[in-house]
Amino acid sequence: xxxxxxxxxxxxxxxxxxxxxxxxxxEWRYAEQAAREKGFTLVKxxxxxxxxxxxxxxxLAAQKAQGFVICAPxxxxxxxxxxxxxxxxxxxxxxxDQLVDGAGKPIPTIPHMGISGYDIxxxxxxxxxxxxxxxxxxxxxxxxxxIAYDQLPTAKARTMGAADALKAAGLPAAxxxxxxxxxxxxxxxxxxxxxxLTKNAKFKHWVAFGLNDEAALGAVRAGEGRGLKADSMVxxxxxxxxxxxxxxxxxxxxxxxxxxxxxPKRHGYETALNMYDWxxxxxxxxxxxxxxxxxxxxxxxxxxxxxxxx
Ligand code: FCA
Numbered sequence: 001x002x003x004x005x006x007x008x009x010x011x012x013x014x015x016x017x018x019x020x021x022x023x024x025x026x027e028w029r030y031a032e033q034a035a036r037e038k039g040f041t042l043v044k045x046x047x048x049x050x051x052x053x054x055x056x057x058x059x060l061a062a063q064k065a066q067g068f069v070i071c072a073p074x075x076x077x078x079x080x081x082x083x084x085x086x087x088x089x090x091x092x093x094x095x096x097d098q099l100v101d102g103a104g105k106p107i108p109t110i111p112h113m114g115i116s117g118y119d120i121x122x123x124x125x126x127x128x129x130x131x132x133x134x135x136x137x138x139x140x141x142x143x144x145x146x147i148a149y150d151q152l153p154t155a156k157a158r159t160m161g162a163a164d165a166l167k168a169a170g171l172p173a174a175x176x177x178x179x180x181x182x183x184x185x186x187x188x189x190x191x192x193x194x195x196x197l198t199k200n201a202k203f204k205h206w207v208a209f210g211l212n213d214e215a216a217l218g219a220v221r222a223g224e225g226r227g228l229k230a231d232s233m234v235x236x237x238x239x240x241x242x243x244x245x246x247x248x249x250x251x252x253x254x255x256x257x258x259x260x261x262x263x264p265k266r267h268g269y270e271t272a273l274n275m276y277d278w279x280x281x282x283x284x285x286x287x288x289x290x291x292x293x294x295x296x297x298x299x300x301x302x303x304x305x306x307x308x309x310x
Contacts, residue, residue: 010040012275013060013090016051016266017097018185019046021214022242023264024071027095031069039275043068046124050077057084066279067091069271075100075152078107083268093285095271097154103145109255111285113271114220115238115262117154120293121161123208127295128162128207129169129259131234134297135205139170143203145196145219147189147210148180155184155211158238160207175203181218184211186243189218197226206233213237213244213259220247220255230255238262240296241304248298260293267291 014031028044035042043065047053053072060068068092072081078099085092092113101107103268123156132142144166149155165174179196181188189210197206208219216237223233233255237244240261247256274285296304 006063008066009140010038010161010276010279011042011043011060011063011292012040012272012279013045013056013065013070013074014272015045015047015056015068015070017047017071017073019044019048019181021185022211025218025243026264027071027268030265031272034269035274037296038273040276041308042272049073050080053081054084057081057088057090059103061088061090063299065090067093067143067275069093069095069275071096071178072097075230076102077106078110082107082110089273093271093275093277093278095267097152100153100270105160108287111274111287113274113291114154115158115265116290116292117157118161120238120260120262121158121162121163122165123295124158124209124238124289125162125165125291126169127202127236127258127260128209128234129166130173130262132205133208134170135234137205140172140175140177143172143200143206144171144176145206145214146176146178147195147208147219149184149194149211150180151213152184156220158211159209162236166207179219181210181215186214186218186221190213190222191218192220193219194225197222197228201261204232208233208235208255209237213239213241213247216255216259216262217243217247223255224307235275236260236295238293240293244296248301253298258295261296261310262293262310265309 179192244259
């Protein structure tokens with residue numbers, strides 16, 4: 001029985017919450033690379049909500065997959081997702097967003113690969129503080145727009161890290177303006193930023209940040225709509241994929257100063273490989289892997305991406 005099972009073709013699901021986002025496209029692309037190298041089938045499924053997520057898991061089981069990697073649309077679905085995996089005898093590993101239980105605690109039995117959110121946020125905040133200094137702006141006159149998505153722990157950690165670094169550099173705590181977004185895309189960040197900028201017109205200059213590049217770009221677009229160009233608003237994102245690169249490629253400087261590049265290769269290739277080894281060799285992935293980032297700007301983008309093996 002065991003032998004017959006081991007000889008079955010390996011099929012691995014890769015479920016992501018926002019398939020249209022360049023970061024997730026990159027993750028999928030690198031997971032495909034692992035699939036080609038190891039000769040397994042990768043089943044990519046976009047799971048924008050809970051219903052689609054649970055249906056996708058059942059569907060994977062019906063297709064005789066043995067496991068899946070997931071970035072869920074809502075981490076509070078953790079218990080339901082974990083149950084669905086168990087019921088279907090599928091191995092599960094999370095990527096990017098760590099699944100939590102009903103009490104909001106990370107589910108300890110699900111291996112996870114995420115970014116070191118707080119540290120990467122600090123890198124964002126330090127980069128912004130450095131730009132404030134270079135431009136000679138007075139800290140008292142700078143508003144710090146925190147595009148917030150606090151229901152997602154990694155998003156909160158990232159943006160709190162950035163806010164803390166700015167405060168450590170001398171920004172008054174009261175100058176941090178929260179702009180909660182309803183979804184983690186550019187449109188929702190834009191809407192959140194517009195409301196916050198309207199309410200806080202007193203600031204002469206702005207820095208902006210959020211959980212990803214889309215959030216930072218939404219803030220930049222909202223600023224531009226209000227006449228805040230690159231000379232009065234600076235934003236730093238997190239990600240460094242197409243969203244950031246396309247912005248860098250625009251002629252002239254926009255307020256999007258940089259992005260902390262993180263690795264879709266580690267998150268896509270490595271998690272898929274981890275899952276493969278778990279299925280074929282019963283080698284359980286490390287319970288927690290936190291990856292690092294590096295500041296990328298218009299001027300060093302090529303070098304930094306090469307350093308990162310991208
Ligand atoms: C979260 C964000 C994504 C990406 C990923 C690493 O899932 O929503 O944009 O930053 O973490």
